[in-house]
Amino acid sequence: QVQLQESGPGLVKPSETLSLTCAVSDYSITSGYYWGWIRQPPGKGLEWVGTIYHGGSTYYNPSLKSRVTISLATSKNQFSLKLSSVTAADTAVYYCARHSPRGAFDIWGQGTMVTVSS
Amino acid sequence: QSALTQPPSASGSLGQSVTISCTGTSSDVGNYNYVSWYQQHPDKAPKLMIYEVSKRPSGVPDRFSGSKSGNTASLTVSGLQAEDEAEYYCSSYGGSNNFGVFGGGTKLTVL
Numbered sequence: 001q002v003q004l005q006e007s008g009p010g011l012v013k014p015s016e017t018l019s020l021t022c023a024v025s026d027y028s029i030t031s032g033y034y035w036g037w038i039r040q041p042p043g044k045g046l047e048w049v050g051t052i053y054h055g056g057s058t059y060y061n062p063s064l065k066s067r068v069t070i071s072l073a074t075s076k077n078q079f080s081l082k083l084s085s086v087t088a089a090d091t092a093v094y095y096c097a098r099h100s101p102r103g104a105f106d107i108w109g110q111g112t113m114v115t116v117s118s
Numbered sequence: 119q120s121a122l123t124q125p126p127s128a129s130g131s132l133g134q135s136v137t138i139s140c141t142g143t144s145s146d147v148g149n150y151n152y153v154s155w156y157q158q159h160p161d162k163a164p165k166l167m168i169y170e171v172s173k174r175p176s177g178v179p180d181r182f183s184g185s186k187s188g189n190t191a192s193l194t195v196s197g198l199q200a201e202d203e204a205e206y207y208c209s210s211y212g213g214s215n216n217f218g219v220f221g222g223g224t225k226l227t228v229l
Contacts, residue, residue: 034217036217036218038218045207045220045221045222045223046156046164046207046209046218046220046223047218047220048209048216048217048218048219048220051215051217059215059216059217061216061218062216095163095164099217099218100169102150102152102170102211102217103152103154103209103210103211103217103218104152104154104166104169104170105154105156105164105166105209105218106166106169106175108163108164108165109163110163111163
C-alpha cells in the first residue's frame with residue numbers, strides 16, 4: 001500500500017525558507033504519477049502549491065511561483081518543497097500527495113503543521 | 119477568495135440525500151471533465167471521493183455520486199450516514215498544468 005509521509009521543521013522564522021520532505025513508500029516515484037504539495041491554513045481551505053512529474057518537470061501555483069521550488073531525491077524515493085521568504089500567511093498544514101495527470105489527488109500524507117513566527 | 123465557489127454549509131437527516139454544488143468558470147470546471155471531490159474529517163488528511171466528475175475510487179461507497187452541468191459540478195450523498203459528516207472540497211484541473219483549483223469547502227452536517 002503506497003504511503004506518503006511529510007517531515008520538516010514545525011517552526012520557521014519570517015523571511016526564511018521553509019523546507020519539507022515527502023517520503024514515499026511501496027512505490028517508486030520514478031515509475032510514474034505526479035507528486036504534489038497542497039497546503040491548508042488553520043481553519044481555511046486547500047491550496048495547491050506545486051507538483052513535480054516523475055521525469056522531473058515542475059509546475060507551480062502562479063501565486064506562489066516566484067518563491068517555490070520542488071525537487072526529486074530519487075535515490076531516497078523522496079520529493080521536497082522549498083518556499084522562500086515566508087511570512088505568517090504561509091502558516092499552514094502542508095500535505096504531500098500523489099495525483100493523476102489531470103489533478104485527482106488519490107493518496108495523501110498525514111500532513112505537517114508549519115508555523116511562521118519569530 | 120477561492121477559485122471555485124461552494125456553499126459554506128449543507129445539511130440533511132440520516133438516510134436522506136444532500137447535494138453540494140461547486141461553481142467555477144469556463145476556464146476550469148466548464149472546460150474540463152476533471153472535477154474531483156474530497157472528504158475531510160477534522161484533523162485528518164483529505165480523501166478522494168470522486169474523480170473525473172463522476173468516477174468513484176475503489177472503496178468509496180456508491181452512495182457518493184458526482185455530476186456536472188456547464189460551469190457547475192455537484193456531489194450528491196444519498197442515504198446519509200453519521201460518518202458522512204465532514205468538510206467536502208471540490209477541485210478542478212485548471213489547464214496549462216494548473217492541477218489544483220480548489221473550492222472553499224462545504225461543511226456537511228448530518229442531523
